[in-house]
Amino acid sequence: MSLLQVKEVNHSYHSKKIFSWRNQSNKALTDISFSIEEGTCLGLLGTSGAGKSTLGKVILGIQQPQEGQVLFQGVDIYRADKHTQQKIRRDLQVVFQDSYSSVNPRMTAERIISEPLENYEKLTRVEQRRRVIELLERVGLSENDLKKYPHQFSGGQLQRISIARAIALKPKLIVLDESVSSLDMVTQSFILELLSELKDDFGLSYLFITHDIKAAFSISDHIGVLEKGELIELYDSKDQFFSSKHPIVARMRDSILAEHPRFRSLTTRTNMV
Structure with missing residues (x-):
């Protein structure tokens, strides 16, 4: 059984134009189907407006599609009971493009990384702090960064903190939504190398959403091409x-x-x- 299965997903956005009595339907996704196996990375390539962000939201359970299914470990994420949905949220994490807007600016690095641990693990303060230090070190930072705030980090450093938060619960799948596109080339290379190492060390699976072909091929086992809401090609x-x-x-x-x-x-x- 595949870790993630997307089956014939369709989704449209409706808007009403000024001076028009009819609602306009904009097709965002059309008959999208693919799967991701455990321990693999699917790179999803597409230009701006191709439907990548919408598809990411559908897979993360943020945007319910009008048609089709998203199965995670064989369970339809939109029909699961609350207990199962909570387990899915633990095993399905995300790293967004804008690391600054995806964290609370009033929280220290320690609190940012601790958040999922507090929600899902029953650790003592000492155990939790030790785990956070281990995660920081695993992404190339140190204990000295525990008490720093987001504005005290570079974009690349803050993205590493976002990655540390994403792997804190040892998830099955991480959606990487343009997670390196805003970084300079040197930092981008470091993050891609880190993601590859984490994939091997933790047996992670990735959905790597990007417009960057070179970045996609540096980390992906398979490549999909999305254009105007359609998955036009899949390559092994x-x-x-x-x-x-x-x-x-x-x-x-x-x-x-x-x-x-x-x-x-x-x-x-x-x-x-």
Whole structure:
């Protein structure tokens, strides 16, 4: 049984235009189906407006789809009882793009990471503090950072704290929603390497939502391409992606800049404009 199964999910947003009596329906997701196995990472590629954020919300239980199912460990997350939903919330965590807005600015790093532990674990203060220190060290920070507030960290450091919070309960699946896109290249590489190590060490599974092809291939076992709310392709390897003849995928490939400017073709530069 797959860890996560998304089955024929459809979702639309309705809006009413000024000077119009009819509601306008904007299709956000159309017949989305895929699965994620334990210990694997599915990279979900898509440009802005492709439906990535909506799909992330559907999987996290934030936005109920109008049609279809989301099964986590075989359980429909929108039909589960309260006890089961609580267990699902423990095993299904998320790391968002904006690390500053995803934490309470009035909470120290210790309190931010302790929050899920307080909700789900029965630890003494000493045990909890020890666990938080272990988590900080695991993401490349230290005990000296316990009492610092979010504004005292860089974006990369704060994202590491968000990751520490996400792995605190040893979840089964983490949704990474553009979690490295706002970071500089050096910090991004560090975070991606950290995520890969944590995946192996804890047997984690990831849904890595991104528009960055290089980032996706650095961590993903499989790649999906989302365009205008449709999952147009699924690939089991990098070679399959780069040999695909789908026009959307071809445009994505053309948008990848070479590492050094001298190797960037005129065609690539033109496609990036």
